[in-house]
Amino acid sequence: MGVRDWPASPRSQLGVSGAEPPLPPMIAEFQQTLRRFALEVVRPLGMRLDRMSAGEVIAPGSPFWEFHRKYRELGIGIETLRALSPEDLSLMFPILFEELGYGDAGLAISAGASTLPLLLAYRFDNGFLLERFSDSQLGCWGITEPDHGSDQLDPSGQLLDSRGRYGKPNCVATLRGDRIVINGQKSAWVSNGPVAEICILYCAADTGSGPDPSHGCVLVIPLDLPGVSRGKPLDKMGQRALPQGEIFFDNVEVGRDYLLAGPEDYQRAVYCIHSEANGLMGGTFAGLAQAAFDLALDYAHERRQGGVPIIRHQSVQHRLFHMYRKIEAARALTRRVILYNNTAPVPALQAAMTSKVTGTQTSFEVASEALQLFGGNGLTREYPLEKLLRDARASLIEDGCNEILAIKGGCYLIDEARLR
Ligand SMILES: Cc1cc2nc3c(=O)[nH]c(=O)nc-3n(C[C@H](O)[C@H](O)[C@H](O)COP(=O)(O)OP(=O)(O)OC[C@H]3O[C@@H](n4cnc5c(N)ncnc54)[C@H](O)[C@@H]3O)c2cc1C
Known part of the structure; x- marks a missing residue:
């Protein structure tokens, strides 16, 4: 479209995951399937599980098992991932965790942790372990x-x-x-x-x-x-x-x-799993942040104060803009890091750590701001924001406290050769 074909007051309507450049058709379909799965399966199950005791969560017949059964039915096992090119894998992997995190971060992490034994067996090219175990095992x-x-x-x-x-x-x-x-x-x-x-x-x-x-x-x-x-x-x-x-x-x-x-x-193995897991965390919590933002955006159109929907108030627009900005940055960073790490001869752990720290910090800030936009309603369990904020808070510690990751990531920035 040439500039003269634009509407007189130009604006661009963003897609479900923001300023998403066109995805290859297979990946676009994957993203749509996952978004439906997140909304229809993962989020409702996650909300039910959130209200249960820790013992009830693992009891036979709990929604936790329904999630894993339905997730397996999607067929995204290690064999599927192994069949992809590094470039396709680098698009699908973050989208998978963004969308699971959009549904429920705890269940996303459960799915991610579940894949780690076979993912590492694959990264180490260990035929015995890949044969011995299967995706159907948690x-x-x-x-x-x-x-x-x-x-x-x-x-x-x-x-x-x-x-x-x-x-x-x-x-x-x-x-x-x-x-x-x-x-x-x-x-x-x-x-x-x-x-x-x-x-x-x-x-x-x-x-x-x-x-x-x-x-x-x-x-x-x-x-x-x-x-x-x-x-x-x-x-x-x-x-x-x-x-x-x-x-x-x-x-x-x-x-x-x-x-x-x-x-x-051993040190290679620690480096390898953190490079994988930190990317997965970045995607999951960019997804949680997107969920909080979408809820806040809807609410800002519906809730009226001073006789107008609150989105008419300039401070609300300003806050929503910064939430949106942070999510775009976190998502783009995670995808870039995962692509780099899947294609470089040796992944960059410091890059994976930027993804984890940025994604989780963003989820916490965005969920907190979203709760604020809900006013008092944000605090009640009748609305989903307080759960998102609790889920996001745990992520600042999970998979390594963010401050430790920053110190460790900083160590990898030292170029010993320049200091001799
Ligand atoms: C939701 C969730 C999921 C998790 N999943 C797993 C899992 O699947 N498998 C698993 O094995 N573990 C898992 N963990 C554990 C997680 O990795 C640890 O909680 C995390 O690494 C921090 O360890 P810690 O809790 O013992 O805190 P500590 O290490 O005791 O840290 C306490 C405080 O001291 C600070 N601190 C510690 N050492 C230093 C230092 N050298 N310099 C500066 N500050 C320091 C920390 O930043 C922190 O603020 C999970 C944790 C959470 C919350």
């Missing part, structure tokens, strides 16, 4: 421990205070010959922990000279092995649809085939 990622939360992001010790030391790990895998024996526990924060069937376990390794957390190991294991038990599901403030809880290991034994990364590969 997965989880056990890395943090009761005594080691932020520490677990830092196997290279970059964050360690000069007076500090890691101390005793809470979970150790003893590697002897072709057998591995696991003892200890992971923290109460393992997403899907109370119900997962398989776990990608990051823990200290003992190869004969005592446990060494900086040279840990990574295993993908079934959770029906003798010696595995679970803690009580955790009751928490936000993302209540996401079950979380400890996993305990009492002399749990597996063969060496289940080892995804040994001590020599």
Whole structure:
């Protein structure tokens, strides 16, 4: 369209996900399907789960199981992802999590955590584990421990205070010959922990000279092995649809085939999973922010004060603009980072961290501003805003506290060669 063909007062109507450039037809259809799924399935189930106790969330017949059954029916498993080109994968992956996050962030994280064991098996090109396990099994990622939360992001010790030391790990895998024996526990924060069937376990390794957390190991294991038990599901403030809880290991034994990364590969494995998970988080919480914005935009057209819809008030327009601006930036950043990381020879963890920090910070700021636009109604459980704000708040800690990610990401900006 030439400029003279524009309407006399030009304006452009944005699509469901803002200033979206034309997507390839297959991806556009995928996005539409996912948006319907988010609105018709994920959001209503997430709202029901939000009102339940942690025990009710994981009980047989709960909406949590309905979500996973319907999500599996979409057929977005590891085989589908493996068949895509890196470019298509880099578009579909963020859109998948944006849309799931648009529905319910806790359920989006449950789906994301579930894919991590097989996604990492794929990234490490481990044929045994890809054959042994399937997408129909609910997965989880056990890395943090009761005594080691932020520490677990830092196997290279970059964050360690000069007076500090890691101390005793809470979970150790003893590697002897072709057998591995696991003892200890992971923290109460393992997403899907109370119900997962398989776990990608990051823990200290003992190869004969005592446990060494900086040279840990990574295993993908079934959770029906003798010696595995679970803690009580955790009751928490936000993302209540996401079950979380400890996993305990009492002399749990597996063969060496289940080892995804040994001590020599441990730092690579930590780097790899954080590069994946931080991108996924960026997408999910850009989606949550979009949901809060859409609700606030609708409300601003409906709610009248001073005899006019509140969107007529200049301060409301100003606030909505800044919410919209932040979401566009968070979404664009995440997609760019995921494309870079899927196509570069080595992904940039500092870039993935920008996506996580920006997406989650945006979700918190936008959900808070959206609640403010709802006035008193924003505070009541009759309206969806207080839930979105609770869900967004948890994300600033989840997958690494944002301040830790910023320090760690800053470490990757140092060019040692320039300092010599
Ligand atoms: C919703 C949710 C989902 C999660 N899912 C999983 C999961 O699937 N699997 C899993 O294993 N874990 C999971 N976690 C755990 C999560 O990764 C940790 O909560 C997070 O890494 C922080 O650890 P922590 O809670 O022990 O806090 P701590 O590490 O004890 O930190 C407490 C405070 O101290 C600050 N701090 C700590 N160390 C430093 C430092 N070196 N420099 C400056 N400040 C510091 C932190 O920023 C924070 O403010 C999840 C958490 C949440 C909230």
